[in-house]
Amino acid sequence: MVARTYFKICCAYVIRGRALLGILVYLSCALRFVRSVLPQLTCARYDFEVASKNMLRTIYWLCVVFAGFYAAGAQAVLPIQHWQAASGAQVYFVENHDLPMIDLSIDFPAGSGYDSKEKAGLAALTQHALKLGAAGLSEDEIAKRVADVGAMLGGRFDFDRAGLSLRTLSSARERDQALDVMQRMLQLPEFPADAVEREKARIVSGIKEEDTKPESISDRAFYQMIYGAHPYALRSDGEVDTVAALTRDDLLDFYRRHYLARNAVVAIMGDISRQEAERIVEGLTAALPKSDTVAVLPAVTPLAAGEVRKIPHPASQSHILLGAPGVKRSDPDYYALYVGNYILGGGGFASRLTEEVREKRGYAYSVYSYFMPLQETGPFQIGLQTKKEQAEQALKVVHETLHDFLTKGPTAQELEKAKQNIVNGFALRIDSNKKIQEYLSAIGFYKLPLNYLDTFIPNIEKVSLADIRAAFKRHLDPDRMVTVIVGAVEEQNK
Amino acid sequence: MKPRMFFGGILILCGALAIGNASAATETSEHTLKNGLRVIVKEDHRAPVVASMVWYRAGSIDEVSGTTGVAHVLEHMMFKGTRSVPAGQFSKIIAAAGGKENAFTNTDYTAYFQQLHKSKLPLAMKLEADRMANLNLSDREFAKEIKVVMEERRLRTEDQPHSLMYEKLMAAALQASPYRWPVIGWMDDLEHMTADDARAWYKRWYAPNNAILVVAGDVKPKEVFALAERYYGPLKARPLPTRKPQLEGAQTGIKRITVKAPAELPALLMGYRAPVLHDPEHDWEPYALEVLTGVLDGNPAARLNKALVLDEKLASSVGASYDSVARGPGMIFLDGTPSEGRTVAELEAGIRAQIDKVIQDGVTEEELQRVKAQVVAAEVFKRDSVFYQAMQIGMLEAAGIPHRSIDLQVRKLQEVTADQVREVAKKYFNDDGLTVAVLDPQPLDAKKPMPAMKGMRHGG
Numbered sequence: 001m002v003a004r005t006y007f008k009i010c011c012a013y014v015i016r017g018r019a020l021l022g023i024l025v026y027l028s029c030a031l032r033f034v035r036s037v038l039p040q041l042t043c044a045r046y047d048f049e050v051a052s053k054n055m056l057r058t059i060y061w062l063c064v065v066f067a068g069f070y071a072a073g074a075q076a077v078l079p080i081q082h083w084q085a086a087s088g089a090q091v092y093f094v095e096n097h098d099l100p101m102i103d104l105s106i107d108f109p110a111g112s113g114y115d116s117k118e119k120a121g122l123a124a125l126t127q128h129a130l131k132l133g134a135a136g137l138s139e140d141e142i143a144k145r146v147a148d149v150g151a152m153l154g155g156r157f158d159f160d161r162a163g164l165s166l167r168t169l170s171s172a173r174e175r176d177q178a179l180d181v182m183q184r185m186l187q188l189p190e191f192p193a194d195a196v197e198r199e200k201a202r203i204v205s206g207i208k209e210e211d212t213k214p215e216s217i218s219d220r221a222f223y224q225m226i227y228g229a230h231p232y233a234l235r236s237d238g239e240v241d242t243v244a245a246l247t248r249d250d251l252l253d254f255y256r257r258h259y260l261a262r263n264a265v266v267a268i269m270g271d272i273s274r275q276e277a278e279r280i281v282e283g284l285t286a287a288l289p290k291s292d293t294v295a296v297l298p299a300v301t302p303l304a305a306g307e308v309r310k311i312p313h314p315a316s317q318s319h320i321l322l323g324a325p326g327v328k329r330s331d332p333d334y335y336a337l338y339v340g341n342y343i344l345g346g347g348g349f350a351s352r353l354t355e356e357v358r359e360k361r362g363y364a365y366s367v368y369s370y371f372m373p374l375q376e377t378g379p380f381q382i383g384l385q386t387k388k389e390q391a392e393q394a395l396k397v398v399h400e401t402l403h404d405f406l407t408k409g410p411t412a413q414e415l416e417k418a419k420q421n422i423v424n425g426f427a428l429r430i431d432s433n434k435k436i437q438e439y440l441s442a443i444g445f446y447k448l449p450l451n452y453l454d455t456f457i458p459n460i461e462k463v464s465l466a467d468i469r470a471a472f473k474r475h476l477d478p479d480r481m482v483t484v485i486v487g488a489v490e491e492q493n494k
Numbered sequence: 495m496k497p498r499m500f501f502g503g504i505l506i507l508c509g510a511l512a513i514g515n516a517s518a519a520t521e522t523s524e525h526t527l528k529n530g531l532r533v534i535v536k537e538d539h540r541a542p543v544v545a546s547m548v549w550y551r552a553g554s555i556d557e558v559s560g561t562t563g564v565a566h567v568l569e570h571m572m573f574k575g576t577r578s579v580p581a582g583q584f585s586k587i588i589a590a591a592g593g594k595e596n597a598f599t600n601t602d603y604t605a606y607f608q609q610l611h612k613s614k615l616p617l618a619m620k621l622e623a624d625r626m627a628n629l630n631l632s633d634r635e636f637a638k639e640i641k642v643v644m645e646e647r648r649l650r651t652e653d654q655p656h657s658l659m660y661e662k663l664m665a666a667a668l669q670a671s672p673y674r675w676p677v678i679g680w681m682d683d684l685e686h687m688t689a690d691d692a693r694a695w696y697k698r699w700y701a702p703n704n705a706i707l708v709v710a711g712d713v714k715p716k717e718v719f720a721l722a723e724r725y726y727g728p729l730k731a732r733p734l735p736t737r738k739p740q741l742e743g744a745q746t747g748i749k750r751i752t753v754k755a756p757a758e759l760p761a762l763l764m765g766y767r768a769p770v771l772h773d774p775e776h777d778w779e780p781y782a783l784e785v786l787t788g789v790l791d792g793n794p795a796a797r798l799n800k801a802l803v804l805d806e807k808l809a810s811s812v813g814a815s816y817d818s819v820a821r822g823p824g825m826i827f828l829d830g831t832p833s834e835g836r837t838v839a840e841l842e843a844g845i846r847a848q849i850d851k852v853i854q855d856g857v858t859e860e861e862l863q864r865v866k867a868q869v870v871a872a873e874v875f876k877r878d879s880v881f882y883q884a885m886q887i888g889m890l891e892a893a894g895i896p897h898r899s900i901d902l903q904v905r906k907l908q909e910v911t912a913d914q915v916r917e918v919a920k921k922y923f924n925d926d927g928l929t930v931a932v933l934d935p936q937p938l939d940a941k942k943p944m945p946a947m948k949g950m951r952h953g954g
Contacts, residue, residue: 098540099540099874099877099878100874101874101875101878131794139794139795139804140795140800140804141795143793143794143795144793144795144864146793147792147793147795147796147864147867147868148863148864148867149867149871150867150868150869150870150871150872151871152871152875167875168871169871169874174871195804198804198807201807201810201833201834202803202810202811202833204834205758205759205810205831205833205834206810208758208759209757209758209759209831211758212756212757212758212935212938214653312938312939313756313938314756314938314939315648315652315653315756316648316652316653317645317648317649317652317653347589348585348589349573349582349585349586349589350585350586350589350590355582358642359581359582359638360638361638362637362638362639362640362641362642362645363641363645364642364645365642365643365645365646365649366649385645385648385649386645387644387645387648417586417589417590420589420590420591420592421589421590421591421592422592423592424590424591424592424593424610424611424614425591425592425593425594425610425611426592426611427541427542427543427592427611428543428592428593428594428609428610428611430541431540431541431542431543431880432540432541432878432879432880433878434878434879
């Protein structure tokens, strides 16, 4: 789990990790390639240098959080077919025969939000362990069968969701072999004890490594501070002691309680007929666990007060995060916050934070803000990294920029530019099978209306200056935000 | 777990295969303007979007000592305004058009791109052509931006132990080639860089006859050529400086370095000198090396992961990578992190045992077929991304490999035999061309005693 990164790619501009980096969506199919073949690229603006976990998160953020914005071209509605399989699974399907390939995913409400403090890391390990052996296939055989047909088997894991994804050629032999493996992993995982123990050891060593990295340390502290006792506070990988204590029985139990047929969301895009899609979904979901009890996430408690935490670190830069619980995916303020955040810190060079912190002062390579709407209240975060000697000045600029935005709101011109970007860029948001498939998955999981794409542009266009001011006021209180500074200079000098 | 370098390498080499309408999938149109600008168009009409890229054949390989990183610094400065477009406006104009844009610098090239609705292509071209010739490189903007670049270096390299290890390995492995310094440049060179250094770079390399325009998406070649003529046509060609070969001589013995950095786990990076692709028709070794890398690390059941992570539990991660497309010297990299309680020395021995196995016993037909199946599939998958298709063309051309050889390269990959794989393993997994870097993890709190470099650490 130790991500190995020898990146030299230099870019003009990075929006780190979980920031709103549209480009990574584009690159998502080229990502492996960018992260690997071009280990040397240095980019103007986007960070290709994201550890595997971060990468997942990033893609998640892009595809889920802003899924709506990666919606269909304005001129064409995506013909989304939706049905419920006999197993109870919800299916979202777009038939398209342009390329001889299929993208498919199946997700469950089984992300790290369903972990407990005592067993932190269980949800992630369960998802990860699906590939360790299933229905008589060893992990080795699973990997070989997938590779033999050139398929790519991956998975999604985040706060809310956990599941598997598959990209395969649509020709019968390749497709059927890949789906057969996926079907076994989903429905008959074996969680072989020796492989689980080995993976636990790898995860533990990965956690120890993460705990030395300023970006991970700040991230972990940030979530603990804003979420307190809520499970969104838990690190998805877990902690050294909680992971070490997990057993095969824990995995089986988690699987049986959370990988339920009735909760499954299947999203399919590509070269396949409706009839075949129906058959495939039955095969993937018929034997999933059944249960009458469904786990529910607790509500997030708003922060009682602000807090600043400084954590020493020998790195040359301070890693600074600010934020608070922000918004739920189902909140009607979604559009106003999205447009507003584009102006504040989501729109790269078009955003105020980049203008003030980077363009005017050269304080940071990357500065951003985002809302990550989740099932329950997801985080709002501002992040930057800067030479530690100037951390205080940079933070002051961030505070002033945020304060100004919250009290006065954006200008009419900023609002117009933001809308132009979102509306004019609409076509880019669903210009590939992969993006459409991710979008289907988000619609299904967060129960967005099927006409979400049709109403997206009108919903953006009707956002007013007053809506943005009111929405930010409802969701963010500058006096109740946390700040984490890893590598603060005063600690260094002690 | 680790970057899948293998796929990358293969992808680069790949064009369309005999799946579906292969020729339509790789067909491109090309036209060269009078000023030398090459324009390559890849049609993809699935969505009303376009990716427009300009690739300059100017990367860190064209730099000299003392101003390392200038290629990348100039890339940053390209967003800082022209005579007609004020600083920062480039990005804002593209944003208001609903576009996305960025740029990246590598050893061999610097590239700029925009992705937009197809109706906005003229806007992107107008802006890009403008900054090819009319950059307004002010001292004031330079003074701010150089700080940003130094922050970038801190973020990506100084505070990243594995990046440091890679950087130092390259600097140790190579002596004559500019590949020995990092694309982002040495910090000291950045600290002493001047606006004039950037201006000189711009004057030297930013000319239409040193650039390739690649446009992919829902466009007609004739329309793109006409737009290119309109916006780029008036720019003047300039004589380019002679490129000195700066070839790296043969390595004459193993080199070993240690890199100390705050971290928890030790790590190992081994780089073997290797050839790169020059003649797609007649070369065979680079193809065999790509396949070899795939056999070692092309999927989770490939040799290195299977033996060292799954079976022996010697490593918590392990990988192999090789990039056959490059203007400078090639390397095969093997890397890994030992499991807790195991040492980098044991891991190196484990990796060497796997190498020896390939050299002694070769690879199986099953393994070869698996790699080739992945190549075939990757060729189809890449067509889902307009951006990637443009990227592939640009990267090959920047390295001097005709993009029209893509199909040929895929065929060559398919023709690689088990004997050839064994032969390149034997030839290039050679200690005389090997450099080994070890990351020696240091405690975060410098007051704590440093643990002995054993690769076995508890707490710390």
